Amino acid sequence: MSASYPPFSRKITNIVMLTLTGLCTLLVLSVLLTILGYLLWKGASSLNVDFFTKIPAPVGQSGGGVKNAIVGTLKLLALASAIGVPIGLLGGIYLSEFAGGWSAFTIRYTTDLLNGVPSVVMGIFVYTLVVLPMHHFSTLAGGIALGIMMIPIALRSTEDFLRAVPRSLREGGLALGASKSETIFTIVIPAAIYGIITGILLDIARVAGETAPLLFTAFGNLFDSPGWMQPTASLPVVIYNYAISPYDAWHRQAWAAGFVLLSGLLVVSIISRLILARGKKLSHG
Amino acid sequence: MKPFDLRQLSKAHEVRFAVDVETDEKLPWPQFTVADLNFFYGAHQALKGINLIVPNKRVMAFIGPSGCGKTTLLRTFNRMNETIPGTRVEGSIRLGDKDLFSFPATTLRRVVGMVFQKPSPFPKSIFDNVAYGLRLDPAIRRNEVADKVEQSLRRAALWDEVKDKLHQSANGISGGQQQRLCIARALAVEPEVLLLDEPCSALDPLSTAKIEDLLFEIKDLCTIVIVTHNMLQAARVADYVGFFLNGELIELNRAKQIFQNPEMQQTQDYITGRFG
Numbered sequence: 001m002s003a004s005y006p007p008f009s010r011k012i013t014n015i016v017m018l019t020l021t022g023l024c025t026l027l028v029l030s031v032l033l034t035i036l037g038y039l040l041w042k043g044a045s046s047l048n049v050d051f052f053t054k055i056p057a058p059v060g061q062s063g064g065g066v067k068n069a070i071v072g073t074l075k076l077l078a079l080a081s082a083i084g085v086p087i088g089l090l091g092g093i094y095l096s097e098f099a100g101g102w103s104a105f106t107i108r109y110t111t112d113l114l115n116g117v118p119s120v121v122m123g124i125f126v127y128t129l130v131v132l133p134m135h136h137f138s139t140l141a142g143g144i145a146l147g148i149m150m151i152p153i154a155l156r157s158t159e160d161f162l163r164a165v166p167r168s169l170r171e172g173g174l175a176l177g178a179s180k181s182e183t184i185f186t187i188v189i190p191a192a193i194y195g196i197i198t199g200i201l202l203d204i205a206r207v208a209g210e211t212a213p214l215l216f217t218a219f220g221n222l223f224d225s226p227g228w229m230q231p232t233a234s235l236p237v238v239i240y241n242y243a244i245s246p247y248d249a250w251h252r253q254a255w256a257a258g259f260v261l262l263s264g265l266l267v268v269s270i271i272s273r274l275i276l277a278r279g280k281k282l283s284h285g
Numbered sequence: 286m287k288p289f290d291l292r293q294l295s296k297a298h299e300v301r302f303a304v305d306v307e308t309d310e311k312l313p314w315p316q317f318t319v320a321d322l323n324f325f326y327g328a329h330q331a332l333k334g335i336n337l338i339v340p341n342k343r344v345m346a347f348i349g350p351s352g353c354g355k356t357t358l359l360r361t362f363n364r365m366n367e368t369i370p371g372t373r374v375e376g377s378i379r380l381g382d383k384d385l386f387s388f389p390a391t392t393l394r395r396v397v398g399m400v401f402q403k404p405s406p407f408p409k410s411i412f413d414n415v416a417y418g419l420r421l422d423p424a425i426r427r428n429e430v431a432d433k434v435e436q437s438l439r440r441a442a443l444w445d446e447v448k449d450k451l452h453q454s455a456n457g458i459s460g461g462q463q464q465r466l467c468i469a470r471a472l473a474v475e476p477e478v479l480l481l482d483e484p485c486s487a488l489d490p491l492s493t494a495k496i497e498d499l500l501f502e503i504k505d506l507c508t509i510v511i512v513t514h515n516m517l518q519a520a521r522v523a524d525y526v527g528f529f530l531n532g533e534l535i536e537l538n539r540a541k542q543i544f545q546n547p548e549m550q551q552t553q554d555y556i557t558g559r560f561g
Contacts, residue, residue, distance in 0.1 A: 169405055169408075171365065172467070174365065175365065175394055175399040176417060177392065177395035177418060178391070178418075190408065
């Protein structure tokens with residue numbers, strides 16, 4: 001090998017590309033950090049115990065919090081998961097393990113379309129389906145809207161993780177006299193379970209920030225919303241309402257609510273990464 | 286069980302079965318009796334008019350170049366090929382005196398176990414891997430499982446190496462141990478036949494030797510059919526060897542005969558490394 005290997009031009013290309021990819025990574029990271037920092041800076045003055053324990057104060061009074069919106073968002077997400085997770089999970093299992101040819105194509109295609117439906121359209125859809133017959137907005141309607149939005153991602157991520165399970169494991173189960181469904185439920189799904197859970201957590205995190213569908217369904221509420229049949233506040237809608245209001249104190253609370261929402265998503269995302277890493281560790285020794 | 290009439294069967298199918306008519310005639314029905322077997326992947330014919338007998342409690346090896354159909358035939362014995370869409374079988378296979386296709390596939394696969402080329406432990410503990418097949422059968426009582434797991438691990442010569450970590454992940458042991466675990470897993474349900482599809486191709490020579498040793502140990506328990514690319518391995522472990530080429534069974538004979546004095550020129554060319 002000559003001393004001039006590799007040629008100078010390749011060294012230059014290497015340095016340029018390394019710099020470019022590094023800069024892009026830095027750019028993405030800095031956007032996230034800037035948003036987090038800005039939210040904290042603008043909203044920090046509203047972040048106190050009251051913010052998490054009190055409902056909004058009447059206009060003109062200082063203090064108050066968004067407890068009702070935090071509780072509302074948690075209730076909406078619980079209901080959405082109760083609808084979206086079972087349908088997405090079972091649909092994903094069917095799509096990966098049982099559907100063939102035309103049915104698989106149709107399911108995949110319609111699921112991707114559903115995923116592409118603008119969230120505001122989803123809001124109007126559930127408004128027509130649930131809110132109009134009931135004559136009022138409710139947690140129920142909001143949860144249904146978010147639940148439907150969860151289905152496509154839950155379904156496709158479940159399918160992807162099941163498909164990634166090697167054929168050798170399926171054949172191993174069948175070769176021991178297990179039926180196809182026994183193999184799927186005792187070998188294939190356990191092998192993919194960490195990935196499936198991760199996908200679902202990220203799916204929940206994704207709909208947690210949806211605003212448009214909630215405007216038509218959960219609407220908003222300045223007070224606590226007991227039960228499932230009344231309009232409820234939620235963090236994204238609180239951010240929206242406070243941000244377009246003319247009051248400085250509300251602006252600050254909107255920033256703080258944004259910070260709380262983003263931190264929550266960050267925590268969920270980190271937890272799901274840890275779960276996936278643990279799953280990888282378990283299945284590779 | 287009716288006595289098995291080899292002469293009559295030979296005449297019916299005009300086949301050269303590689304068993305000594307004189308010595309093996311009085312055997313009960315052989316493990317597998319394959320007659321006029323054709324197999325298709327879509328339009329591609331992978332097996333062409335296969336006739337052969339797999340005797341009881343012996344080791345039979347299938348050799349031949351890649352794509353010659355030996356693995357396809359092996360996977361026909363436990364009907365694993367049925368799980369691949371677009372495949373088709375013609376002809377007959379008997380397991381003992383019964384039609385192989387008259388069993389439900391799940392029942393058949395407990396009688397005809399299989400170990401694959403790549404060690405594929407389930408992502409469960411070592412114990413649960415071996416117990417998997419046992420737990421599928423409601424007739425096997427819970428308190429029997431632990432004993433049977435130990436027995437199977439001993440048969441697969443793995444017990445001493447894993448007895449202290451039975452409840453650790455099966456992915457944590459070496460490749461050779463994983464393959465012996467897969468053999469233990471298959472032996473646990475006490476199959477009549479064990480099919481092995483190139484079981485040592487991903488293993489180092491030491492692990493290979495251990496697996497060959499254990500095959501000697503278990504051949505009294507079950508009939509073994511092994512597909513291998515390693516001719517020395519076939520010579521070491523097999524009683525009978527079948528040589529396949531392009532989907533046809535070219536020659537089936539006692540191992541000694543095949544390697545020392547093959548009848549067919551193609552066999553001679555293959556085992557001396559002139560092609561394939």
